[in-house]
Amino acid sequence: MEDDVPAPTATSLRAVASDLHQEYQAAKYASVIRELPLLIGQADSALLGAAGDDREAALSYVEAYVVASKLLTKLGVGDLGAVTADRAAMAAGRTDSNVVQGMAIYQVVTALLRSDQVDQAEQLATRMAEQLVPRVRSDDPALVSVAGALWLISSVIAARRAEKWEAERRLDRAQMLAEMLGHDANYAWTAFGPTNVAIHRVSVAAELGDPAAALDAAAAVDLDRLPEGLASRRAQVNLDLAWAQAQRKRDAEATLNLLEAESAASEAVAHNVMAREVIREMLARSKRGHGSALQALATRAGVLH
Structure with a gap:
């Protein structure tokens, strides 16, 4: 019989959650998807088995559920993004921390916005x-x-x-x-x-x-x-600039901005609603035989299949 593996401590769970937050900010969403289920399960167990005043368990739970809500909201799963954000906000009250409560509420706001x-x-x-x-x-x-x-x-x-x-x-x-x-x-x-x-x-x-x-x-x-590491923030400026250039029908400049954004955070472009709309708009008015860079970008972003 294999030896029982001890449950991770709340402190170690917080370290894992911190790593996943950093991966999320680096727009490494596929990596977060792989690692998140285990963290959520362990954070659930830690909070369930904790005393009512176990602050570290509550902190690990909030930090795990906030990154889960970030990911779900980014991927467009708004209902689950809202549920996970609500759970983080409820547990945040057990931490006696203005920072943690504010962080959890911020994520609830983000999920609500995604749901209009x-x-x-x-x-x-x-x-x-x-x-x-x-x-x-x-x-x-x-x-x-x-x-x-x-x-x-x-x-x-x-x-x-x-x-x-x-x-x-x-x-x-x-x-x-x-x-x-x-x-x-x-x-x-x-x-x-x-x-x-x-x-x-x-x-x-x-x-x-x-x-x-x-x-x-x-x-x-x-x-x-x-x-360092804030790839999605670096990409955001170029995504907004791509929109601005596309509104002026400067599609070459807009495509360059999208490529800059993709270079900083390729997964952020693929999962950005505005970026996909801009790509579709430019594809609709591109001349046949031109815009190969745009078409390649559209394929990578999942707009063309």
């Missing part, structure tokens, strides 16, 4: 951001980052509603927190900092349907300042 539940997403994001801001201190960079991330996603929501002034106001609130943080970082896997605020200014302009503003905002983005 914009009203609920906005209410939750702004309420949590307002709750956290009075508690923010410069010596707690993780809390600064989570609060800033909530303002960033709130700005995207405002832009989706075509509320330009409100989107800019929320971006400015995030900017103030980025200045308090003082550098680009990745606390609580937020990728928050001055550069991510600048990236969101591009995304907000794209959400507002303003290609000129998106192109102008992109000029202020210095991707070299981002910490």
